[in-house]
Amino acid sequence: MYTPRCLALLASLAQLTAAVPQPEAIALRLDVTNSTLGGETFPTQYGTMFEDINHSGDGGIYAELIQNRAFQANSLEEATIAPWFGVGGAVLTLRDYSSLSTALPFHVNVAAGNASGQVGLANPGWWGIDVRPQRYTGSFFVMGKYNGSFHVTLGSNLTSDVRATTTIQAKSSRNSWTKVHYTLQPNVTAPNSNNTLSITFDPASATDGSLNFELLNLFPPTYKNRPNGLRVDLMEALEGLSGSYLRFPGGNNLEGNGPKNGSTR
Numbered sequence: 001m002y003t004p005r006c007l008a009l010l011a012s013l014a015q016l017t018a019a020v021p022q023p024e025a026i027a028l029r030l031d032v033t034n035s036t037l038g039g040e041t042f043p044t045q046y047g048t049m050f051e052d053i054n055h056s057g058d059g060g061i062y063a064e065l066i067q068n069r070a071f072q073a074n075s076l077e078e079a080t081i082a083p084w085f086g087v088g089g090a091v092l093t094l095r096d097y098s099s100l101s102t103a104l105p106f107h108v109n110v111a112a113g114n115a116s117g118q119v120g121l122a123n124p125g126w127w128g129i130d131v132r133p134q135r136y137t138g139s140f141f142v143m144g145k146y147n148g149s150f151h152v153t154l155g156s157n158l159t160s161d162v163r164a165t166t167t168i169q170a171k172s173s174r175n176s177w178t179k180v181h182y183t184l185q186p187n188v189t190a191p192n193s194n195n196t197l198s199i200t201f202d203p204a205s206a207t208d209g210s211l212n213f214e215l216l217n218l219f220p221p222t223y224k225n226r227p228n229g230l231r232v233d234l235m236e237a238l239e240g241l242s243g244s245y246l247r248f249p250g251g252n253n254l255e256g257n258g259p260k261n262g263s264t265r
Contacts, residue, residue, distance in 0.1 A: 047243035059126035063231045065136075065218045066197065067126050071106040079106040087122050087198050089115030100141055100177050100214045107143075111210035112203035120200030121213065124157060128193030131163045132220075136184040140199060140216040145174040148205035152182045157196045163188075174207065177214065184218075 050056065059067065071094060073079035079094060086092050091113040099105040112119050131154055138152070150170055154163040164184040172178040197218050203209040222229030223236070 044244045047245035047247065048238055048241060049247040055126065061230050061234045063219050063222045063229055065125050065129050065220065066123050066216055068123075069217050070104045070215045071108060072104065073106065081108055084108065084121050084123050086110070086119070087200055088117055088119040089113060090119035090121060092121060095212065098143065098175065098212075104215060107141075107212050107214035109210055109212050110201075111208075115203075117202075118151065118200040119203050120151075120198055122196045122198035123216070124196045125193075125218075129154065129195040129197060129218075130193045130220075131186050131190035131195050133186050133188055134221055136164070136186075136218055136220055137181075138184070138197075138216075138218040139179055139181045141177045141179050141214045142170070142172045142211055143175070143177045143214075144172055144211040145207040146201065146205055146211055147171045148202050150180060150182075151198075151200045152184065153198045153200075154184055154186065154195055155198065156190070156194060158192075158194045163190055163195060172211070 050061070052058075054060075058064065067083055068080065071079050071081065079096070081092050081094050084092060089112075091111045093109045093111065094106055095109050096106050099107060108121065110119065110121050136154070142150075148169070150168045151165065152168065153165040155161060155165075156163070164186040166182050166184055168180055168182050170178065170180045199213070199216065201211060219229070221232060223232050
């Protein structure tokens with residue numbers, strides 16, 4: 001509640017504001033004509049530029065639908081499991097030994113823990129996954145002694161609706177990585193992008209009730225059907241610009257990625 005002194009001060013400020021003269025409106029007129037052309041622009045100066053800002057690469061023009069597919073890290077960020085989460089009560093653990101390659105040193109272990117039945121991991125994509133009646137292709141690497149089936153599903157994370165699902169029989173070994181391929185074919189367009197990709201397995205068929213996963217991916221149809229390719233809609237839009245050059249990258253990484261690398265930015 002305002003005190004009498006405060007109300008008096010507010011009234012005085014209102015009187016002062018009302019007493020300040022307001023500027024008169026000035027009418028402006030803008031005449032546009034094409035009778036006189038300006039200087040010509042050399043045609044090779046018109047093109048496109050790519051700069052990886054705000055996920056213009058991963059989550060943007062790159063058609064990969066899975067976010068953090070390889071649990072990667074760099075000099076500024078540590079490796080993480082996010083946004084992956086367990087399915088069926090599975091416990092996810094990040095590991096950095098027996099890696100797929102020196103370029104991809106991390107992978108995730110999916111263990112049943114105290115759960116029973118199918119367990120696995122799921123990914124919400126980049127702000128969701130757009131599902132349409134088209135062919136999706138994907139693959140993942142698995143390590144651990146296993147002889148059984150993997151269930152791969154595109155489903156809503158708001159309801160129990162399944163957009164597409166498939167079952168793959170596979171056999172993997174304890175100390176080496178096995179690549180598993182799959183395809184998904186939804187029949188209808190999902191009403192929204194609140195969808196996830198999940199991969200589950202029967203832990204009873206695994207030697208120690210757990211399996212290791214790495215480089216899990218999912219692709220829609222790509223530009224010119226190129227494997228590991230780019231988004232059709234964005235590439236066709238860029239192609240339609242008919243630019244004379246493509247600058248890639250558009251920014252400047254010569255200074256480094258941060259203070260640790262001597263960046264002068």
